[in-house]
Amino acid sequence: MELKQLVTDVHEILTVSGDYSKLTDSEVYIPSIQVDRTNVYFILHERQDNQVVKSLVVYEDRGTIQDFDGQETLEDANKVLLVGMLNEQNWHALTKRFTWVKPTSRHGYKYTFGLGDRLGNASNAHLRLFKGRGIMPVLSQQSIRELLLTNRTFTDVILDAGWSVFEEGYTDGWAADGDHVKNPHEVDYAVKTGCSMITLDCTEKIHNEIADLTDDELDAQFNALDEDLVTYFNKTYLDKEFQISDQAAVHFSKKDVEQSVLIFFGAVEYAEFIYHKFVVPFNLDFEISMDETIVPTTPANHYFFANELQRKGITPETLAPKFYGEFQKAIDYIGDVDRFEREYVIHEAIAEHFGYKLSIHSGSDKLSVYEIIGRLSKEHGWHVKTAGTNWLEALRVIAHVDPKLMVELYQFAYDNLDDVAAFYVFNAQTDGTAPKPETITVDNVMTLLNDDDARQVLHTMYGSILNLQKSYRYVYRDRFFKILKENQDLYDKYLNAHIAEHLDLLQGLAQTKAEVQAKYEPTIQ
Missing domain, CATH: 3.20.20.70 (Aldolase class I)
Known part of the structure; x- marks a missing residue:
């Protein structure tokens, strides 16, 4: 993104009085925009190689902007526009300006x-x-x-x-x-x-x-x-x-x-x-x-x-x-x-x-028990x-986008389940009813995420899958995260359909497991 264009974006943000729906620059992520008097802060989304690359944009007085770590800067009158990474220094600088960015008490x-x-x-x-x-x-x-x-x-x-x-x-x-x-x-x-x-x-x-x-x-x-x-x-x-x-x-x-x-x-x-x-x-x-x-x-x-x-x-x-x-x-x-x-x-x-x-x-x-708890x-x-839950919904994305990889992940998880025997107690480990890897193909691999025993096998093996190395290189980690980043919208949909099932029952918006499954599960097939 050209810095001069970002300065133009900032001036447009300052003049539209909070209605950002018609901003001309589609790479400005609208929910992130924060305006403090004449200072402006937002996240920039740039598309590169099928992934969204994110940066922090700050437009602030010269005397205070040094709190931030910038990769690029441009002066504009008595202001400085800065583009930086989403790193620890910049997050701490934001928490000084917006306290709600920091974690707080549940009290x-x-x-x-x-x-x-x-x-x-x-x-x-x-x-x-x-x-x-x-x-x-x-x-x-x-x-x-x-x-x-x-x-x-x-x-x-x-x-x-x-x-x-x-x-x-x-x-x-x-x-x-x-x-x-x-x-x-x-x-x-x-x-x-x-x-x-x-x-x-x-x-x-x-x-x-x-x-x-x-x-x-x-x-x-x-x-x-x-x-x-x-x-x-x-x-x-x-x-x-x-x-x-x-x-x-x-x-x-x-x-x-x-x-x-x-x-x-x-x-x-x-x-x-x-x-x-x-x-x-x-x-x-x-x-x-x-x-x-x-x-x-x-x-x-x-x-x-x-x-x-x-x-x-x-x-x-x-x-x-x-x-x-x-x-x-x-x-x-x-x-x-x-x-x-x-x-x-x-x-x-x-x-x-x-x-x-x-x-x-x-x-x-x-x-089955959320309605009671709520x-x-x-x-x-x-x-x-x-x-x-997040891990399993991520695997749902893998199964949808690269079913061959998902078949491979399940084979590895099933064969190496003893790695986690000391950490978990679960039926899939003891009753032998988890699907046999030889029965899983690219055509039926999505069924793994709806099978209790298969879910437990995959859930418990997240560390082993992510950390497996051969010849000093990760076997699955890089491929796994690349698919997730390229399919973030699909991952978001799966995540929220699943968690919404939990929340609706806890909040009394649904009364039974069957009701929430009928409402949300068609969206995750």
Whole structure:
């Protein structure tokens, strides 16, 4: 783009008084235009080799424009026009001028939704979907494991999301989650790179082995605690019933007390340490994951955990129990939906009693229970986390555009599934019902994205697929991203049809899985 033409574009923007629909330069991305008095900022879209190349254009006073890193500049009276890359320095310069470009607290937002964009190119589409929904998007949501498997950093994730926020002119607020951080080093890393919230994964402080103890063994371990602790826990909980709502009460048997203490009290103490070391000093939103257990969280477990946190002066923004049923990756809820609803009523009552909202982890694709969650989460709302959905919708693009490559990706994923055996529990790994690679051809490859077992095979292997190298060169990564970049509009359509299914059920705009599938799935075939 010629700099003189960009100066002409700027003058036109300044004279049209906010109506940009008739701008003569079609490469100016209209949603990104921001005008501050006589300063102008926008994203330029230039088409090169079937891909959109993006640049930042700034038109600002000479005395302040040095905040930006420019590749090209042109003086215009007392102003300077600058064209720069979408890099870290330029993003920070924008955040000084427009605070909404930075991630912020979820506090005060009743409904929040984690999007877990592992590839860094889904946020624009998501922001268009979320406009007007009344739901705060957590655009940046990655765990350390996901960062390692995608060769990204927290800075990468935040910048990818932050640039999308500016590009789409999304001023309603967004959050960045240091997801499933387990130790102080990981928390510190997330905080220092700009995450506005952390999800504390208490795996290393939750003692799952306690669930397998006999009653006598449980008694012995509990009574081996210091006498003051045994006395306190028994006096506070043993044989007590806590009425938490008109519909829900929690009773503590002897076993309930002992299991709750021995499984979860170490996690409570650890949460207190992280709260005072990081959450308070850095004004973070605090989510606690207590779902890293081998059995569902009982009402007694949940009440105990929340009550002990409150006793220490801690109210998290969100807390994630392990709900009844299976929340496996990339497929719908497995279990008795009626029982899930009965138990969710109690968990929701506990959350409302203590002043936080429930968080639903592994929330992707759980269409059978979203209506229940949306209907019952009345007082404080809900937080739903999705991950992997973006990856699978990206594979839908690959299957559509280059079915031969998709056949190859599935063969590799199926043959190397043991690579991720330690990370995931899913049916496709154990029941042998995933489609055999020899049955998949270029003619039926799209069916993989609608088959539960195939979805799980492909979902879990994203890191292995992206990182596979031969002769020091990536086998799939470059081809994969080239196709996505050349077909961004198709990817956007797939992404938003899928996430819209989630949101419509959560918001009560649809009542059943069949209803949203009939509404959206014809658009993704």
